[in-house]
Amino acid sequence: MINTGDTAWVLAGAALVMLMTPGLAFFYGGMVRSKSVLNMLMMNFICLAIIGVLWTLYGYSWAFGNDAFGGLVGGDEFAGLGKTIGHMVGAAASGPPPVPWPGPDALPALAFVMFQLMFAVITPALISGAIADRTKFLSWALFVILWATIVYFPVAHWVFSFDGFTGVNSHGGWIANTLKAEDFAGGTAVHINAGSAGFALALVLGRRKGWPRDHIRPHNLPFVLLGASLLWFGWYGFNAGSALSASDLAGVAFTNTTVATCSAVLGWLLVEQLRDGKPTTLGAASGAVAGLVAITPACGFVSPLGGIAIGLIAGAVCALSVSVKYKFGFDDSLDVVGVHLVGGLIGTLLIGFFGTKNVNPAALGDDGLFYGGGLTQLGRQAIAAFAVMGYSFLVALVIGMVIKHTIGFRVDPEEETSGIDEAEHAESGYDFSALGAMATSGLAHYNLGGADKVGAATSSTGAKED
Amino acid sequence: MKLVTAIVKPFMLEDVKGALEQIGVLGMTVSEVQGYGRQKGHTEVYRGAEYSVDFVPKVRVEIVTDDTQADKVVEAIVESARTGKIGDGKVWVSPVETIVRVRTGERGSDAV
Numbered sequence: 001m002i003n004t005g006d007t008a009w010v011l012a013g014a015a016l017v018m019l020m021t022p023g024l025a026f027f028y029g030g031m032v033r034s035k036s037v038l039n040m041l042m043m044n045f046i047c048l049a050i051i052g053v054l055w056t057l058y059g060y061s062w063a064f065g066n067d068a069f070g071g072l073v074g075g076d077e078f079a080g081l082g083k084t085i086g087h088m089v090g091a092a093a094s095g096p097p098p099v100p101w102p103g104p105d106a107l108p109a110l111a112f113v114m115f116q117l118m119f120a121v122i123t124p125a126l127i128s129g130a131i132a133d134r135t136k137f138l139s140w141a142l143f144v145i146l147w148a149t150i151v152y153f154p155v156a157h158w159v160f161s162f163d164g165f166t167g168v169n170s171h172g173g174w175i176a177n178t179l180k181a182e183d184f185a186g187g188t189a190v191h192i193n194a195g196s197a198g199f200a201l202a203l204v205l206g207r208r209k210g211w212p213r214d215h216i217r218p219h220n221l222p223f224v225l226l227g228a229s230l231l232w233f234g235w236y237g238f239n240a241g242s243a244l245s246a247s248d249l250a251g252v253a254f255t256n257t258t259v260a261t262c263s264a265v266l267g268w269l270l271v272e273q274l275r276d277g278k279p280t281t282l283g284a285a286s287g288a289v290a291g292l293v294a295i296t297p298a299c300g301f302v303s304p305l306g307g308i309a310i311g312l313i314a315g316a317v318c319a320l321s322v323s324v325k326y327k328f329g330f331d332d333s334l335d336v337v338g339v340h341l342v343g344g345l346i347g348t349l350l351i352g353f354f355g356t357k358n359v360n361p362a363a364l365g366d367d368g369l370f371y372g373g374g375l376t377q378l379g380r381q382a383i384a385a386f387a388v389m390g391y392s393f394l395v396a397l398v399i400g401m402v403i404k405h406t407i408g409f410r411v412d413p414e415e416e417t418s419g420i421d422e423a424e425h426a427e428s429g430y431d432f433s434a435l436g437a438m439a440t441s442g443l444a445h446y447n448l449g450g451a452d453k454v455g456a457a458t459s460s461t462g463a464k465e466d
Numbered sequence: 467m468k469l470v471t472a473i474v475k476p477f478m479l480e481d482v483k484g485a486l487e488q489i490g491v492l493g494m495t496v497s498e499v500q501g502y503g504r505q506k507g508h509t510e511v512y513r514g515a516e517y518s519v520d521f522v523p524k525v526r527v528e529i530v531t532d533d534t535q536a537d538k539v540v541e542a543i544v545e546s547a548r549t550g551k552i553g554d555g556k557v558w559v560s561p562v563e564t565i566v567r568v569r570t571g572e573r574g575s576d577a578v
Contacts, residue, residue, distance in 0.1 A: 215517050217510065276511045286513060322513045335513060 002088070002106055005246040010111045013241025016234045017118035021048055021125050023230025027285065028129045030223025031334050033216060035419030036133045037429040043128035043140055050144050051121045056081050059120060059148065060113050063156035064166045071174030073154045074161060084109040089166050090244070107244060109166070115241060116160065123152050123190045127396075129334030130198030131205045133216075134416050137424045139409045146399045147197060151392050152189075159189040159384070181384035182355060182365045182377070184253065185242035187297025187348040188388040195341025196389045197396035198332060204400035205409055207331035209416050216333075221281045228285035232261060235292045239299045249300055252359055256299040257292065260311030264291020267315025283319065286339060290318035293343030298351045301363055306354035306370075314346045341389070348385045352378025467562040467578060468536040472527045473501065473555040474547040479525050485546035486529065489538055495528045505553030524555060530565060530578055 025044035029037045051059065058079045065074030078084055087109040124144045128135075160183075161172030175181050175188070183189065208216065218224060239257040243250035268287025269279040294314030295307055302310065322338035325331065332338065355368035355377055365380060367373030403409045410416075415423035422428060474482055479496065486494065500521035507520040531539050536559055543557050567577040 212515070215519070217517060218512060272511075272514070276514065276516075278511065280511060282512055319514070323515070326515065338513075 002108060003245070006244065007107055007111050009246040009250065010107055010115050010241060010244055013237035014111070014115040014118055016237025016241065017115065017122070018048075018234075020118070020231050020234035020238065021045070021122050023227050023234055024122060024125055025227065026223045027227030027231060027289065028132065028334050030220040030225075030227060031129075031218040031282075032132050034219040034430060035421055035428075037219065038421040038425050038427055039135075039137065040128070040132055042137065042425065043132075043135070044125040046137075046141055047121050047125040047144055050141060051124065051148055052117065054145065054148055055113075055117045055120055059153045060084075060116065062149075062153040063116065063120070064112075064161050064172075065170075066167060067157070067161075067171035067173070071158065071172070071178055074157045078166075081110070081113060084113055112166075112244070115237075115244075116156070119160075119186055119190060119238070120148065120152055120156065123186075123194050124148055124197075126191070126194035126336060126340055127198045127201060130202040130332045130336040132333040133208050133420060134205060134410050135420075136408060136411055139403050139407055142407070143201075143399060143403060143409075147396060150399070151193065151197065151395050155189050155193055155388055155391065158388070159183050159186070175384045175387070176364075179380050179383060180364045181348075181380040182301055182351050182363060183297040183348065183384065184300035185239045185296045187293070187344045188384050191293045191296060191340045191344030192348065192385055192388050193392045195337050195339075195344055196392040198336030199330070199341065200393045200396035201400050202325075202330050202332040202337070204397065204404055207329070208333065209413055211331045211333075212326055218282060221285075225281055225285045228288045232288055232292060235261075235296075239296060243300065249360060253299040255304050256295050256302060256307035259304050260295035260299070260307040260314070261288050261291040263308045263311035264288060264294065264315030264318075267291075267312040268319040269315075271316050271319035286322075286335070287315040287319065290314045290339050290343045293340055294347035294350070297344070297347045298354065301351055301355040301360050303354075303356065303359055306356070310347060310350050310354060313350070314343050317346060318342050345385055345389075348381050349378065352381045467565060467575065468531055468533060469560045469562045470529045470531060470536060470539045470543070470557065471560070472529075472543045472547065472557040473499070473524050474527060474543070475549065475553060475555060476523055476525045478547045478549070478554075479527070481546040482527060482543055485542040486539065489535075489542050491529055491531070491535075491539060491542075493529075497526045497528075499524050499526045503553070503556070522553065530562060532575055532578060 021044055025041045028044065029040045032040045058076060060081065061076050061078035062074045065076060065078050068075040088106040089109050089112045090106040124147055128140070158173035158175040161176060163172050163177045164170060165172065171177070210216070235257055236254055240250045240254035243253055265284050265287040268283050268290060272279050272283045291311040291314055294310050298310055299307070318339050321342045322335045324338065351368060353369045355363070355365065356371040357363055357367055366377045368377055369375065400409065411420055411423055472482070483494070500523055502520055502522050505522055507518060507522055509516050509518045527543070529539055540557050540559060548554055564573060565577040566573050
């Protein structure tokens, strides 16, 4: 029987998580130069469009269909989503074996499908920050399709698909059911996964022209803080929504999400105050995101004090780790590695210390080290983290190299200098010129079909008829 | 005729404008510029990466004047723009061959 309260919360949660992708777009968009802002927004926004379609066609089924091969990938019974209409997920619908977590009551399958879709959307979007300012847009779109298909959908199956959840006697993925590593909302499947792929792509594409010598300053820090705030807001859907119920557990996840983010902001700013002498806006925004990332896997397994500790550690460690790229010389432009990979690892591993069944008695794993559970859970967490990290890195590297050596992954050096917005989208983000329209030569071509591509017709001859 | 060009600190612009009005200067052109002399720029830190920003924002004031007025204009600017600290700017005077008022076509001193 449908639990209407749970269903309402999961639907609202799906909408909250949807908002995270545009939020991320502004978080990233503010950090790039003014000549690349539209490209950065588009690299994120296109993920909504592409993944929304793929998820319906086969993505959901590969992630949450009955296991097809060794806990690695789901079957295709839900392809096209036809068989999800009128279908329930959760223990009450599927009967024994009971699902201890997530929640005990039934949700309409499509509410769950849409909730999980938004996770699948934001994960590839996170990767884009590693290759800002220099990526061919069509190559990026192709990468998103391939990486989601080969990496995200299977990994979501590993981590998020529980035995018996989407159907009677259905089997899920190996990390959730065989290994019994704990990942409440996606520290492995989302953040380690994206961070690791970002690292691979930063290596494939190489440094931006002039990096790190030239000034590549954020062009709009208010956007960055606005984007971080939208992410924080949407993250309540991500984490508290992952309780899949309007319940005590959702309240716990909501609370931990809040306190860890607060302490992570303080942790990051403390590092800046001590090291650089000034707390920065970019540091506050980055600290918030680092805290959100780290608490994501842990928010349903730790106490609020544990949440504060995880946030503080994540804020401080991420603040220090974003400088590593200068030492090793890879241009992870917006610190996808330093924030998402490192933050994801911190949160996933710290469950092995701070996790406790006092908070979540139904949790599949054991208590953490600080609650007398020994090293068992920490070992499981480490295996899950490094399995996802290795798989995502290797596949992203291969896809990246194939794209690089076929259609090319990077814009021309000249286009990179003059601005990727103009080169890839034939637009400018801002018109600050008082000359305004006088700076252009007027309407060159009104496209009623067929005819020239926009941008190809920027001749100075003014109106041009076919 | 002379062109007096002054580079001053942006926040001194109101004082300079007031001083020039006092001595009867009726018009000027102002632009926002960036540069550096002995005053160096500042550093900015983004996620721990320190960037030095060499160019300092300044305001350029340009006034066309009669030969006889040029010294008074220079003096007014120098007096009003001075804070005594590094970065107060510079003033220079250059000769102007001809001036035309667009509306009337007047030339030379009449057009100033």
